[in-house]
Amino acid sequence: MTRGSPSWREWLLSGLASAARNDRLLVASAAALRDTTTRPVTQSGATSLAVEELERLRRQLQVFTALELVNPSGVIVAASPRFASGMRWRERAVLARAAAGRAFAVERIGAPPVPRLVFAAAMFAPDTTRPVIVVGSIEWAAIGPALQIPPLIAGVVEGFIVDQAGLPVLVSYPHGVVDYSRPLPSHRALASGAPRYRSADGAEVIGSAHDVPGYPLSFVAEIPVRAALGGL
Known part of the structure; x- marks a missing residue:
């Protein structure tokens, strides 16, 4: 399960x-x-x-x-x-x-x-x-421990669980203090169809979001552009 x-x-x-x-x-x-x-x-x-x-x-x-x-x-x-x-x-x-x-x-x-x-x-x-x-x-x-979500999903990929308003429920690898009352940048960017944006800490990332089946939640994965594209 x-x-x-x-x-x-x-x-x-x-x-x-x-x-x-x-x-x-x-x-x-x-x-x-x-x-x-x-x-x-x-x-x-x-x-x-x-x-x-x-x-x-x-x-x-x-x-x-x-x-x-x-x-x-x-x-x-x-x-x-x-x-x-x-x-x-x-x-x-x-x-x-x-x-x-x-x-x-x-x-x-x-x-x-x-x-x-x-x-x-x-x-x-x-x-x-x-x-x-x-x-x-x-x-x-x-x-995080209850859902068995590790700090880094795979390599440098970071994961987030957000509610329908884009407010974070889980930040797998926090960079400093997390404001759980403010929507993550991914919410507006991905909703507008822009998979490339700047994360909450200012890094340029590529993100994707998927519904969590059966929950009013989404799972967001982000990877730094430099890691995703390498020397391209």
Whole structure:
């Protein structure tokens, strides 16, 4: 199974959903957290239990850098690694899609913003009325290793994964600080049919882009003109 392929994505989503739903203690805590009539003491106990189970699941699903449980109000009620709960999930659209089963998204968080891959599944699927969502995320620094993309694809060829707006999701071989909030030069150049352009660091390169099947992403490969053309 190729990492980054639709089958790998579905395998991760299916594995996350299956592991969470087969964890009876996590299911019990999720049910208590979904019920708004549950007493505060019970809610607190359910949260503590959910944290313990998420810690255990993260050791089992090591590709994820974080696992979180989100209640029907969109509030993170338990997480591994542990942090103070009560934060509201930023992108509600992925939660809405996950309520119907499973969902994948690329989100940008922090200041300056950096990308992360998000895999989300309903604890009780389908559950579109009072969904409790389990979310597994892969933080930006772990995306390359998770997808098994080396710094240099082949020789001096560098690779990038970008979203539909041309914003970088993965830069295989960063030259200095990467601005993940700004489209790469390849986005405009290749969209206009110009395969030869200057890269983000000013080097003259030849680039090509290909859709990543099953994802709202593209893979861009760049090679320096001097390496591609040699003495021509």
